[in-house]
Amino acid sequence: MTPDLVALEPGATTPISIVVVNKGTEADRFEMEIDGIDAEWKAVPVGVFGVDAGETHSEKVFFKPPRASESLAGNYPFVVRLRSLVSGESKTVQGVAQVKPFHHLSMEVDPKKGFISPTRKQNVFDVTLVNLGNTEHTLQLLGNDPEDACAYEFDQEQVTIGAGQQRDVELVADPVKKPIFASGRLIGFTVTGRSVSTPSVGVSAQAQLEQRPLVTPTSIAVLVLLGLLFSAWFLMMPKPPTITFGVTPQKAMRGDTVTINWNAEHAKRIVIRAGDQEIYDGTELQKQMAYQVTTPGVIRFVAEASDGERKHEETQQVTVGTPAPIPPPQITSLDANPKRVKLGEPFVMKYSLSDSVSEAVLEPTGEAIDRVLNEREITPTRSGEIKYTLVAKNSAGEVARKSFTVFVRDESDARILDFHPSAKVVPANDGHVTLTWQVVNAVRLEIKVEGSRTDVVTPTTGSQDYVITGKTTFTLTATDSKGRKATAQTTVTMEPPAVPSSTGITSTATGTEAGGAGTETTGGTAGATTTTGGTATTGTATGTGTTGGHR
Template identity: 30%
Template sequence: MIELTLSATEVAIEPGRTAQLEVTITNLQEYEDHVALEIEGIDAEWYALPVPAVTLAPGGSRSAGVIFRVSRSSDVAAGAYPFLVRVKGMETGEVGVHQASLTVKSYSALQMEIEPKRATSSLFCRAPIYDIRITNLGNAPETLDMSCQDPDDHFAYEFETDRIELRPGATVTVGMRTEPRSRPSIGSARLYQFNVMARSANDAYVAATVHGQVEQKAALSTVTASVMLLLAILGIGWWALRPRPVMVRSFTADQEQVVAGSPVTLAWDIENLGDRTYISPGSIAVRTAVGSVVVKPETTTVYTLTARGGGRNAVREITIEVTPKPPPPKARIIAFRADHTRIHPGDVVTLSWQVTGARQLVLNPIGELNPRMDRSRQVMPETTTTYVLSAGGEDQDVVMKSITVDVVPPNTSVAEILGFRADPATIQAGQTAKLKWTVTNAASVEIDNGIGAQLKASDGFDVMPATTTVYTLRAADSKGNVVSKQVTVTVNPPDPTSLPPQAPGSVP
């Protein structure tokens, strides 16, 4: 078992800066393991793993850091992003999982532009119209109230809409009508400055301002006043009866990024609606000043609202980005294992698995499982049984893996000696040989001839017998059933050529 603890389950981060999470990994197994650290559920560019894997001795513990960094961009929306911290033993396959959440803090940034920067208010164009373009450069939605003022309070300002909603990264254009409160009958032109402000309805410190100018011209000069008097009377009559120019207050879509074939609602609000107003492509007729229509684009489409009325054309566009429908995910059985594959009748075996992309999961001979909830199942077979795990995905393909659990009689040991050998098997007197063994499902392991009891399940021991010796390895399971295996180390006499030379006169 691998234990996983986090320094915090919620990590808050400010866009453009970093945050760190400390992960402590403890190896509760009896074996040394190489443990890999993984993060799932968030964009891989949002985090870095300075130490992606550690090697832990039995009972050992070590900390590893996860460094988070998200860009300061409107593409990264403020909010909580749940993720999983997963560690996996590369040697034993043991897995530890912990859930946490990354909270991206919000920040505000607005940009405003005005077009034209300067307009003229004259007798024949009393109320010039400006287009105010506001862009939300922050990562959170903004509700903005529009206002405008000039130091002399000489003009009245009317917006298409006084309050706008902006998603992160979105841009909206608001029409502003500028009309003088009074106009001199005779005199020279005068230039006025005004400030247009968009201020957050929720935070007064979040605001953007743009400056504009309007030049007001007098109706008449002193020389032509008498001549223009008649024209002024005629002009007043025309002014009272003039057609109002069409103005598109809004043209919006409920979503601008959709999957092919998904419905999108286009809505509009038009002032002074005239004839021949339509939305293309499709030449969708617009017959009401306020309304909506549902479209289902199959590819990325630019929808254009063309409004005519009062001698003016107003055009608004919305781009709907369409992504292809993703292919159905394929089912994969990443792992299917049993904690014991050789047992006695009545013993419990835990089957565990890791499956992705599965819509249907069946474990034979157990039955159907929940692919989202079930991760393991305990079984108690009375006879040798083969368990088959079948996973089916949305593409109707089925993948399978199987495990066989051998059930042996109660008086038969479930312990298995996978290997017991001497290296080398033949030595000369005075040399050493290494006994090597690997045992599974054993409660105790011992070797005679003085090597000892309570040995590790997999280990080695150096021996130097004086004569040929037979070593017997005995492994007992939890019920005391014993299985044994022998290995012989053959000892040959020393090579005569390797003996030291005798002294002169000595008797051999």
């Protein structure tokens, strides 16, 4: 092997020559393997090769450790193993793969901008260090700015970071001078980390600190301006209170709600009266409120604004009438079609409401019902017997109720389209019967043989042979993806054995079968059975046999 000490640069491919000398008298084939090196680091283009007798052969292998922190710098012993595929003889040679170090450090400072003032400060920064190289470094941390305006304090001045690791260090940046009266300034600083063992390896990041004084020239100018404005306001004479006032609508019915709104200025107290009743007393200069009129006639509303010494009033009038009697709510008709549905299928609720109904709700769903449409499609969300109640109200709050019941069944999605035997009656001396089926939407299909076993069969279309020894019922069970089942049954009988006789006799055999789903017909020499809609009908066939002999 050339060389036996291999220097590897992470991310680069390094070839190694393996020289094989065949000192035998016959050509040989060799298998080459490399042990001790990660499979992702090595590549053996030709794992098996041939060498003629007495010849020297050279093969290349390639090493390429990834340029990542997982490829730690250091020495990795390895073994090249050659095995003769003819004689089985094995030879090994050792080497050392030396992974060279590479350096890649990263630094982030958060937040990028802080601030400090006599009343508040945010001058604590998080310094995040990440070692993306393949060697460990101990970093000396420093902070500086061009003007040396700040002092920098780390919770750890030296930090050791292994390959692929991340460390967080807290930094406090504090201005050296903190004047009370000055202009604000922005201090840009740099955080540097340099390797103690390898000074040429370093990393840095930048951030800013805004220094805010207690008082700035701009703030002093603002305070002076505010003082002048306050003095001007103080010297001004107070204005009398005023109020604009409105009530809508001007005509209403007893029980209706009117809207009162006002907008007052230079007032300390607002009072609103409706007739002799005081309905508001407060300090809100602008407001809108609702008021229900309950007395028929003319109501005089008065709004009064005052500042403690002077008052200002505005009036409005509302004419209140007596409304006509409201008829009680009526549900004139309510029905559902159909009243038996499958879970997930809708039904139509048909209804009719009187004109006095102002709102209607269907319970238990809580759905609001349009009183004009007269129809509503509803989809049940559960199975079983569900009682629905239509609740109708008029504007006076009177309630009428009417209910109906819908039966919801949770049927299986699986459908058995066909399930029949090759014969309903089989001969006594031959019990063979073939079952044939056709099923859709099933994930599992089983055939249960009465008193015997259960077979799992193809859940689509198929057939299966059975041998029976007597009357046997077969049950086909189809299961859908939700575990719901659908079943079908068929029964196969056997002819009774013939009764031997030395003279001519008449024998009668009768076949009987219980009714099942659908229409099935069973025929045979001994008898026939016809089943229609679950009713069994028994047929009788008569045969005559004669036995004779001659000498």
